[in-house]
Amino acid sequence: MPKDHGIGASPKRREDVRFLTGEGNYTDDINVNGQAYVHFLRSDVAHGKINGIDTSAAAAMPGVVKIFTGADFEGIGGLPCGWQVTDKHGEPMQEPAHPVLAQGKVRHVGDPIAAVVAESVEQARDAAEAIEVDIEELPAVVDMKAALSEGATKVHDDLTSNLCYDWGFVEEVKPDVDAAFETAAHVTTLELVNQRMVANPMEPRVAIGDYSRGTDEHTLYTTSQNPHVIRLLMGAFVLGIPEHKLRVVAPDVGGGFGTKIFHYAEEAFCTFAAKACNRPVKWTSSRSEAFMSDAHGRDHVTKIELALDADNNFIALRTDTLANMGAYLSTFAPSVPTWLHGTLMAGNYKTPLIHVNVRAVFTNTVPVDAYRGAGRPEATFQLERVVDKAARELGVDPIALRRQNFITEFPYATPVAVEYDTGDYHGTMDALEGLIDRDGFAARRAESEKNGKLRGLGVNCYIEACGIAPSNLVGQLGARAGLYDAATVRVTATGSISVMVGAHSHGQGHETSFPQVVAEMIGIDESQIDIVHGDSSKIPFGMGTYGSRSIAVCGSAMVRATEKIIAKAKKIAAHLLEASDADIELKDGQFSVAGTDKSVAWGDVTLAAYVPHNYPLEDIEPGLEETAFYDPANFTYPSGAYACEVEVDPETGKVTIESFAAADDFGNIINPMIVDGQVHGGIGQGIGQALLENCVYDENGQLMTGSYMDYAMPRADDVPFYAVDHSSQTPCTHNPLGVKGCGEAGAIGSPPSVINAVVDALQSGGHDVTHIDMPASPSRVWAAMNK
Amino acid sequence: MYNFDYEKPSTVADAVAALGDEDAQALGGGQTLIPTLKQRLASPTTLVSLSGISEMQGITDEGGSITIGGATVHADVASNGAIAALSDLAGNIGDPAVRNRGTIGGSLANNDPSACYPSAALGLGATIVTNTREIAADDYFQGMFSTALDEGEIITAVKVPKPEAANYQKFEQPASRFALVGVFVAKTSGGVRVAVTGASEEGVFRWSEAEAALNGNFSADALEGMAPDADGMIADLHGTSAYRAHLVGVMTRRAVAACS
Structure with missing residues (x-):
């Protein structure tokens, strides 16, 4: 019988009531009295020198409050990068300036040149059209290999080249890795592209800056996954606003997927302009602007090689990747192809020797940063594709080859610097095999062939590293921030509870799942507990939500704070019951003296805390409110095995997904329904990457896929009903809930199985196809069959 | 969008009169025109809606x-x-x-x-x-x-x-779901007509070779191996001209098969 409350129950998401009835409060729903509107004049060329900007005609247009250009931001900090990667020679990465508004040059289509603040959006737009910009177009740097060639045009004139860094991991091991390849019985090589993606959250970005002359206080309302990170970056590094004078509010946010982690120019602009104009200033991105100003994701070009011995054991792995940074370094961009990618290259396998090389490259394109999975999908895709290719070359069963090489003993220190605390890869593969009826595949394939279709089955494993930590380690790796989180548990006199959390919920369902934990710990009803998040003036300093970290990191802080609450409440109860605190037991919201029938209720204790008439004032303070910060000892390592079955129409190349199964190990699970939903959404995005989505620039740096007319988002009829299984559970060993995180798994784990299935289908039809790059669109699949 | 005047006449005659103004623009359902206006790619002085004309x-x-x-x-x-x-x-x-x-x-x-x-x-x-x-x-x-x-x-x-038989086969462009190639086949009293959309740089066209073949033998087999010349077919992110030409053949055969 499933639980109906507390940890492990699946109450419906309480936040959906407001989301589904139009009662959500998104940033664009906020209108501040007296607000003006900003329109950004953006570059329509990818690379150019700004010879002059004439705003005089525009400034005289109706409704114009003020026009800003890069000159207004001279002497003001640029957008900072939050992670410094050290290259294989021990040198820091090349780090270009990133001005709020372009200074001297534009470096990608969409780079903001000027900003018009006006009484209405349309007036701002009218005036922006009247700004005369004299731009001398320069050759655009688009292709990464060309960007690194001798004599290539430089995106940043003050850097030595377009190379951000050349990272080797672990560089000292490279000779051993190369030597292993010399002696290998078999080497499988694969060159592939992990294409550029646009996150496309349903809600576009919005920012409203507000400033009070009376108090010298700034407020920024913004669509962010991490308001405190924005407060720190923007306050300290861009605008020099003391943090206590800056409030950042991220109210309801309509999806982030990573792209709302970063600090953007528009946020800094609205905050700056609100003071300069003494007016609240609001910006709402159009979808077209989002395509050319939201950080993009992925965009790796990789060569991976796997060496096996005569018994098909993996003996060495090496990869060489070009990673596109775009025109500037977005907040966490340098960490994605390195520490979030290289450290995952062991996957689920005991490959003893691994070397990862990554060269990060500047191009005249929108900056690239974390997108759901962030480095881990790129690692998983290449590894699981090369393992599948090896199985085909060797003529062995792809599942058997994987099982043979699984890590089976934990903790396991990989050769790429991380230690998996726990896992059971055979367990998730067993669960997967229980979902997919592999024995019936031959019959299903025969049935498809009778209908003129090719059928394929693809399988892959994945390992994920979530809740990136601990802070002292990531600091050594180049992070310029801590990666703890925080929670304050505030109990009222009547026993209800507000939990102020540093994590931000924008689709993850925290408002439902977090109270389940506190309710379980205290033994009261979840309806007595609310989560407060997203407002830096209400919550403790937390690092926000990304990297599947919320329950593992912030949830752990919440547990620690609740433990403090319970410890203090027991002291109060002991006083009320005239017993020793050591004898007090808490169960189902009742404090009782062990071995007696004496008890007081939760509400009696909370009332005593705030009306301390009968209270040990000499020993403990009144009130019941506790804060905890939690800095994890390690990452968490969710893992799983996924399978996809496809049909390919050989006449058109169209791929349809017939079934998709996912067996994940997330450790302990708080709300199974929400976890299923996270996996469903992640797989949807993974299928989108595998079959549909592709952000394309032409050779001049023009964005070819700037709208949904050309950028193919997955729709409901592109995906099947999913079979998911989360029964294989090896709890995390180092956090108090034993949880691992589930937000990115679907997006990490699904693309390889889709492509493995497409290759399987094509080979079954006699086509000599060993790889197909994503998205496996109809035209690409048809071309592969007809090359 | 830029400002414009809006008129909603109730007769064709009034609509024609309203469209007499230079830079006036007829507005049907607006599914192309409104997005164009929102992107400021057109600036009519007057939009004349045709949706209030009962005779239409x-x-x-x-x-x-x-x-x-x-x-x-x-x-x-x-x-x-x-x-x-x-x-x-x-x-x-x-x-x-x-x-x-x-x-x-x-x-x-x-x-x-x-x-x-x-x-x-x-x-x-x-x-x-x-x-x-x-x-x-x-x-x-x-x-x-x-x-x-x-x-x-x-x-x-x-x-x-009304045709004796007809069928439309659309192969969707993955992003927009417009026709990457769409083929409408109709068996009419005047013979077979095959009209192709999505494929050609010249817009919709009749594939006369297919019509000739089908007039002799209205079956998919009559088109076996046939495809129009790839020259003049659209080539873009979603398909080469060769792919589109190939799809015209495939979709025409499927449309014919679905007619019978």
């Missing part, structure tokens, strides 16, 4: 043919059923919001090279009725976004003869 609404069945008012929305054509292939085509344009705003007259006047309706009009040998004349479909489509319409001329109705 609805579908009448005249036995051997149907007449569809120029302002009739796709959803109404989809639910009509008098010509099943035409209704199926209309029912797969865009999404429900598009189908309940977009009109047949608007689509034919725009003549988007990837739109579905042009292939039906050409495939069925429809007659485009305007406020001044009647134009045979064969004379109406004059290349991508180009038609025989004069400035200010309004499509008031489309007369569509």
